Amino acid sequence: MPLARSLITTVKTELRGRRLTDTELDAYDVLSPELAKRARIFRIRWLPSDYLGITLGHRIFLATDVAPDGKSPLLAHELVHVRQWHELGIVGFSMGYVSDFGRGLQANRRWKAAYSQIGAEVEARLATEAWLRRHLQFGRQAADDNQE
Numbered sequence: 001m002p003l004a005r006s007l008i009t010t011v012k013t014e015l016r017g018r019r020l021t022d023t024e025l026d027a028y029d030v031l032s033p034e035l036a037k038r039a040r041i042f043r044i045r046w047l048p049s050d051y052l053g054i055t056l057g058h059r060i061f062l063a064t065d066v067a068p069d070g071k072s073p074l075l076a077h078e079l080v081h082v083r084q085w086h087e088l089g090i091v092g093f094s095m096g097y098v099s100d101f102g103r104g105l106q107a108n109r110r111w112k113a114a115y116s117q118i119g120a121e122v123e124a125r126l127a128t129e130a131w132l133r134r135h136l137q138f139g140r141q142a143a144d145d146n147q148e
Protein backbone atom coordinates (compact mmCIF):
# COMPACT_ATOMS: atom_id res chain seq x y z
CA MET A 1 0.00 0.00 0.00
CA PRO A 2 2.09 2.93 -1.20
CA LEU A 3 -0.44 5.43 0.13
CA ALA A 4 -0.40 3.92 3.62
CA ARG A 5 3.42 3.81 3.60
CA SER A 6 3.56 7.42 2.47
CA LEU A 7 1.14 8.41 5.21
CA ILE A 8 3.16 6.56 7.85
CA THR A 9 6.37 8.25 6.65
CA THR A 10 4.66 11.64 6.85
CA VAL A 11 3.42 11.03 10.38
CA LYS A 12 6.85 9.76 11.51
CA THR A 13 8.51 12.88 10.07
CA GLU A 14 5.96 15.10 11.81
CA LEU A 15 6.65 13.44 15.15
CA ARG A 16 10.41 12.93 14.96
CA GLY A 17 11.36 15.73 12.63
CA ARG A 18 13.63 15.33 9.66
CA ARG A 19 17.40 15.18 9.67
CA LEU A 20 19.57 17.41 7.51
CA THR A 21 20.34 16.00 4.08
CA ASP A 22 23.95 15.39 3.03
CA THR A 23 23.75 18.57 0.94
CA GLU A 24 22.63 20.53 3.99
CA LEU A 25 25.31 18.96 6.20
CA ASP A 26 27.92 20.19 3.70
CA ALA A 27 26.37 23.64 3.33
CA TYR A 28 25.56 24.67 6.90
CA ASP A 29 29.05 25.03 8.29
CA VAL A 30 27.89 27.20 11.20
CA LEU A 31 28.22 24.23 13.55
CA SER A 32 30.18 21.00 13.61
CA PRO A 33 28.96 18.18 11.32
CA GLU A 34 28.56 15.93 14.37
CA LEU A 35 26.21 18.41 15.99
CA ALA A 36 24.43 19.16 12.71
CA LYS A 37 23.63 15.45 12.36
CA ARG A 38 21.74 15.61 15.66
CA ALA A 39 19.51 18.47 14.52
CA ARG A 40 15.87 17.67 13.79
CA ILE A 41 13.64 19.93 11.76
CA PHE A 42 9.93 20.16 12.42
CA ARG A 43 7.45 21.97 10.22
CA ILE A 44 4.75 23.43 12.40
CA ARG A 45 1.70 25.36 11.39
CA TRP A 46 1.74 28.07 13.96
CA LEU A 47 4.30 30.26 15.70
CA PRO A 48 3.80 33.64 17.39
CA SER A 49 3.60 36.41 14.80
CA ASP A 50 6.95 37.64 13.46
CA TYR A 51 8.62 34.31 14.20
CA LEU A 52 9.62 32.00 11.37
CA GLY A 53 11.60 29.63 13.50
CA ILE A 54 12.28 28.63 17.09
CA THR A 55 15.06 26.33 18.26
CA LEU A 56 14.92 24.30 21.45
CA GLY A 57 18.04 22.23 21.96
CA HIS A 58 18.63 20.36 18.71
CA ARG A 59 14.99 20.69 17.66
CA ILE A 60 14.22 23.38 15.09
CA PHE A 61 10.59 24.36 14.63
CA LEU A 62 9.89 26.21 11.39
CA ALA A 63 6.68 27.96 10.42
CA THR A 64 7.68 27.89 6.78
CA ASP A 65 8.87 25.27 4.32
CA VAL A 66 12.62 25.13 3.78
CA ALA A 67 13.93 23.30 0.75
CA PRO A 68 16.63 20.76 1.67
CA ASP A 69 19.11 22.46 -0.69
CA GLY A 70 21.46 24.04 1.87
CA LYS A 71 20.57 27.60 0.86
CA SER A 72 18.32 28.80 3.65
CA PRO A 73 19.57 31.68 5.84
CA LEU A 74 16.69 30.90 8.21
CA LEU A 75 17.92 27.35 8.72
CA ALA A 76 21.55 28.53 9.02
CA HIS A 77 20.40 30.97 11.70
CA GLU A 78 18.49 28.32 13.63
CA LEU A 79 21.48 25.96 13.41
CA VAL A 80 23.61 28.63 15.10
CA HIS A 81 21.08 28.42 17.94
CA VAL A 82 21.53 24.62 17.99
CA ARG A 83 25.26 25.23 18.52
CA GLN A 84 24.56 27.83 21.23
CA TRP A 85 22.22 25.45 23.07
CA HIS A 86 24.89 22.77 22.89
CA GLU A 87 27.66 25.08 24.11
CA LEU A 88 25.70 26.78 26.90
CA GLY A 89 23.30 24.04 27.96
CA ILE A 90 19.60 24.46 28.62
CA VAL A 91 20.08 26.57 31.74
CA GLY A 92 22.89 28.72 30.32
CA PHE A 93 21.14 29.40 27.05
CA SER A 94 17.74 30.08 28.59
CA MET A 95 19.04 32.27 31.41
CA GLY A 96 21.17 34.34 29.05
CA TYR A 97 18.36 34.67 26.56
CA VAL A 98 15.75 35.73 29.11
CA SER A 99 18.02 38.10 31.03
CA ASP A 100 19.24 39.77 27.81
CA PHE A 101 15.65 40.15 26.72
CA GLY A 102 14.62 41.59 30.09
CA ARG A 103 17.50 44.08 30.04
CA GLY A 104 16.66 45.06 26.47
CA LEU A 105 13.01 45.51 27.33
CA GLN A 106 13.87 47.75 30.28
CA ALA A 107 16.22 49.83 28.15
CA ASN A 108 14.05 50.07 25.04
CA ARG A 109 10.49 49.48 26.17
CA ARG A 110 9.99 47.87 22.80
CA TRP A 111 9.57 44.15 22.23
CA LYS A 112 11.21 43.97 18.81
CA ALA A 113 14.23 46.09 19.77
CA ALA A 114 14.75 44.07 22.95
CA TYR A 115 14.53 40.83 21.00
CA SER A 116 17.03 41.97 18.38
CA GLN A 117 19.60 42.83 21.10
CA ILE A 118 19.57 39.42 22.77
CA GLY A 119 23.18 38.22 22.68
CA ALA A 120 22.29 34.85 21.15
CA GLU A 121 20.30 36.58 18.41
CA VAL A 122 23.10 39.05 17.66
CA GLU A 123 25.58 36.17 17.39
CA ALA A 124 23.20 34.15 15.20
CA ARG A 125 22.66 37.09 12.84
CA LEU A 126 26.40 37.78 12.56
CA ALA A 127 27.22 34.10 12.01
CA THR A 128 24.51 33.84 9.36
CA GLU A 129 25.78 36.97 7.61
CA ALA A 130 29.28 35.45 7.56
CA TRP A 131 27.81 32.19 6.28
CA LEU A 132 25.99 34.11 3.53
CA ARG A 133 29.24 35.83 2.51
CA ARG A 134 30.91 32.42 2.22
CA HIS A 135 28.04 31.25 0.03
CA LEU A 136 27.47 34.45 -1.92
CA GLN A 137 26.44 32.74 -5.11
CA PHE A 138 22.95 32.51 -3.66
CA GLY A 139 23.35 35.25 -1.07
CA ARG A 140 21.65 38.56 -1.74
CA GLN A 141 17.94 37.92 -1.88
CA ALA A 142 18.28 35.44 0.93
CA ALA A 143 19.87 37.97 3.28
CA ASP A 144 16.52 39.46 4.19
CA ASP A 145 15.37 36.15 5.68
CA ASN A 146 18.06 36.35 8.37
CA GLN A 147 15.85 37.81 11.08
CA GLU A 148 14.56 35.08 13.40
Ligand SMILES: [Zn+2]
Residues within 6 Å of the ligand: 077, 081, 120, 121, 124, 147, 148
Ligand atom coordinates in the same frame (compact mmCIF):
# COMPACT_ATOMS: atom_id res chain seq x y z
ZN1 LIG B 1 17.26 33.55 16.37
